[in-house]
Amino acid sequence: MDAKSAAGKVRYVGMQEAADKMRQADRILVIGCSGGGKSTLSQKIAARFGLDYVSIDRDVLWLPGWVQRPKAEQLERIRMFAGGERWIMDGTNTSTFDIRVPRSDIVLWVRMPRLLCIRGILGRWIRTRGKTRPEMAPGCPEKMDVEFLRFVWTWEKVYGPRVLAGLQAHAGDTPVLVLKSRGEMRQLLSLVGA
Numbered sequence: 001m002d003a004k005s006a007a008g009k010v011r012y013v014g015m016q017e018a019a020d021k022m023r024q025a026d027r028i029l030v031i032g033c034s035g036g037g038k039s040t041l042s043q044k045i046a047a048r049f050g051l052d053y054v055s056i057d058r059d060v061l062w063l064p065g066w067v068q069r070p071k072a073e074q075l076e077r078i079r080m081f082a083g084g085e086r087w088i089m090d091g092t093n094t095s096t097f098d099i100r101v102p103r104s105d106i107v108l109w110v111r112m113p114r115l116l117c118i119r120g121i122l123g124r125w126i127r128t129r130g131k132t133r134p135e136m137a138p139g140c141p142e143k144m145d146v147e148f149l150r151f152v153w154t155w156e157k158v159y160g161p162r163v164l165a166g167l168q169a170h171a172g173d174t175p176v177l178v179l180k181s182r183g184e185m186r187q188l189l190s191l192v193g194a
Contacts, residue, residue: 013175054081
């Protein structure tokens with residue numbers, strides 16, 4: 001089968017196959033909506049397997065004071081991090097799937113219901129209000145506004161199709177595990193001993 005006829009197919013895997021793949025993986029990509037638990041999951045997996053933890057928000061996108069890094073510099077940083085030997089990268093940003101997804105040994109798509117994501121962002125805002133989370137750039141304290149709530153509420157409708165199209169275009173044979181509940185996240189962590 002040539003590359004063109006293989007395009008459009010995403011190789012979804014089950015929990016056990018994903019856990020087996022993760023035990024041998026050098027590069028894991030974790031994607032999904034804010035508040036779904038990507039960062040927590042990524043940090044636990046990073047600690048378990050000794051992978052460098054790369055947060056797109058902290059390491060690529062934001063500068064202090066919630067100022068976005070220039071696009072050219074973001075792209076340069078994405079290439080640098082993706083070119084690393086052993087990492088887990090937390091962040092969706094479909095515009096760089098062409099760089100990150102082919103370098104990944106497995107993709108974990110944290111695809112939680114939107115109410116759970118809203119609860120997640122509100123909970124972390126209450127816990128860390130006025131402070132900067134470890135997975136966020138220094139000088140970017142936790143904040144909450146209507147625009148961000150709207151972003152999370154409409155994420156699946158707006159960005160879900162973009163994620164799927166990006167995976168169809170760039171995943172090839174890279175396995176993709178979709179996690180749809182906190183229970184599934186706990187099950188995966190248990191299977192890999194995290």
